[in-house]
Amino acid sequence: MRFLTIFAFLTLAAAAKAADFQHCTVVRVANIYLSPDESSAKLGEAERGRELIILETTRNFVHVEANLTEERTITGWVVNKGIVSSSTPDGDKILYGEAADSEDQGSQRHGRRGAAQDALRLYYRVYELFPTSPLAGEALYRAADIRWQVDKVDIMTKPSAKEQDAFLRGEINDQWMKEVIKKFPGSKWADIAAFQLLDNKVCGDWQGASKCPEKETEMYEKYVKEHPQSPRAGEALYDAAWRQSALIEIYKTEDQQKKSDAARAKAIQFAQTVISQYGQTDWGPRAQRLLYLMQQGIPTYGNEQN
Numbered sequence: 001m002r003f004l005t006i007f008a009f010l011t012l013a014a015a016a017k018a019a020d021f022q023h024c025t026v027v028r029v030a031n032i033y034l035s036p037d038e039s040s041a042k043l044g045e046a047e048r049g050r051e052l053i054i055l056e057t058t059r060n061f062v063h064v065e066a067n068l069t070e071e072r073t074i075t076g077w078v079v080n081k082g083i084v085s086s087s088t089p090d091g092d093k094i095l096y097g098e099a100a101d102s103e104d105q106g107s108q109r110h111g112r113r114g115a116a117q118d119a120l121r122l123y124y125r126v127y128e129l130f131p132t133s134p135l136a137g138e139a140l141y142r143a144a145d146i147r148w149q150v151d152k153v154d155i156m157t158k159p160s161a162k163e164q165d166a167f168l169r170g171e172i173n174d175q176w177m178k179e180v181i182k183k184f185p186g187s188k189w190a191d192i193a194a195f196q197l198l199d200n201k202v203c204g205d206w207q208g209a210s211k212c213p214e215k216e217t218e219m220y221e222k223y224v225k226e227h228p229q230s231p232r233a234g235e236a237l238y239d240a241a242w243r244q245s246a247l248i249e250i251y252k253t254e255d256q257q258k259k260s261d262a263a264r265a266k267a268i269q270f271a272q273t274v275i276s277q278y279g280q281t282d283w284g285p286r287a288q289r290l291l292y293l294m295q296q297g298i299p300t301y302g303n304e305q306n
Contacts, residue, residue: 021065022054024085025125027098032076036061043076044068047114048102049095049121051128052083085129092130096139099123103146120146127183137180141189144176148196162205171200191230195223198236208302210250210259213243217266234278238287241270245294246301253302267294 026046034041036058046052046066053065061077068074084091099122106116123146126139133139151172160169180193201219203212220240224233244267251260267290274287293300 022085022087023129024052024054024064024083024088025049025095025122025129026052026078026082027084027094027122028082030078030082032064032066032074032078033061034076036063036077038079040077043074046078047121048098048118049125051125052078054085084125092126092133092135092139095122095126095129096135099126099139099142103142116146116150119143131183137184137187137189140176140183141180141193144180144193145196147176148172148199152199160204166201166203169204174200188229188231191227192232194227195230195232195236198223206246206250208250208253210247210254210256213247213250216240217243217247234274234281234283237270237274237278238283238290241267241274241287241290242300244270245290248294249299249302264294 027048029048030046032043032046034043044066046068051067055063055065055075057063057080060080062080062083063077065073065075084095088094099119102112102115102119102122105111106119120143123139123143126133127136127143130136155170155172158169163169174197177193177196181190184190198219202216206212217240220236223236227233244263247263248260248267251257251263271287271291275284275291278284290300
């Protein structure tokens with residue numbers, strides 16, 4: 001018991017001491033040296049966006065504790081260049097700009113290796129170091145979105161992605177999306193994050209049955225009702241319209257003509273609403289196309305679709 005008490009005291013003391021140090025990050029790859037001398041042994045590298053804790057400073061060097069990975073933390077010296085902390089003038093803009101540049105690099109065919117992960121870390125540091133910045137909400141969402149898309153690709157390329165029920169394929173990690181909603185409630189970034197979370201509820205393969213499109217229609221309808229001002233509301237309503245248009249043919253295969261007629265009426269209603277309310281977005285013309293296909297009696301789902 002005495003050992004545990006001492007251990008707990010030391011842990012709390014260490015945490016309190018760490019809280020007194022300044023947290024920062026880097027906008028370039030920073031070499032970490034054994035001593036404040038570039039000719040000394042190199043201990044490692046801190047990539048863009050890695051968290052650093054400043055222990056002390058000299059004229060040209062900063063003594064830091066660097067989190068190089070989730071498992072590896074080292075202490076050493078870095079040249080005092082490219083370091084951004086909460087006290088850096090326009091530091092939020094500098095980090096956001098570096099994050100956006102890294103994201104662009106990550107999207108290029110021959111872009112910098114690891115740039116997407118750099119962008120993820122840098123966006124998160126904007127939120128972490130500058131939580132009251134006007135850029136904080138968008139930065140946290142962008143960090144969450146990069147992580148979301150990477151996880152989504154991984155899950156959707158597995159054989160289980162074609163399972164009818166969503167729970168059979170595993171879920172995309174939603175921790176950061178939920179953090180956006182929690183930290184910036186009522187913002188457009190929270191609305192968009194809530195839309196992204198729906199990916200975890202969408203079926204893999206409908207297998208020609210009405211169960212999934214019925215469920216997903218309700219899901220997208222509910223989203224629009226709960227987030228009417230969301231930038232993704234038009235997309236969500238179009239998604240509901242398309243699923244109802246798919247049900248026109250699915251219900252026919254299930255010998256449910258009345259439900260087929262009802263689905264057609266609902267799909268037309270949804271499509272017309274998208275056209276009238278979101279006509280200035282891409283979803284307006286897409287809904288117009290969907291409406292045209294239904295008016296022409298052209299299936300939007302199944303083997304007869306061209």
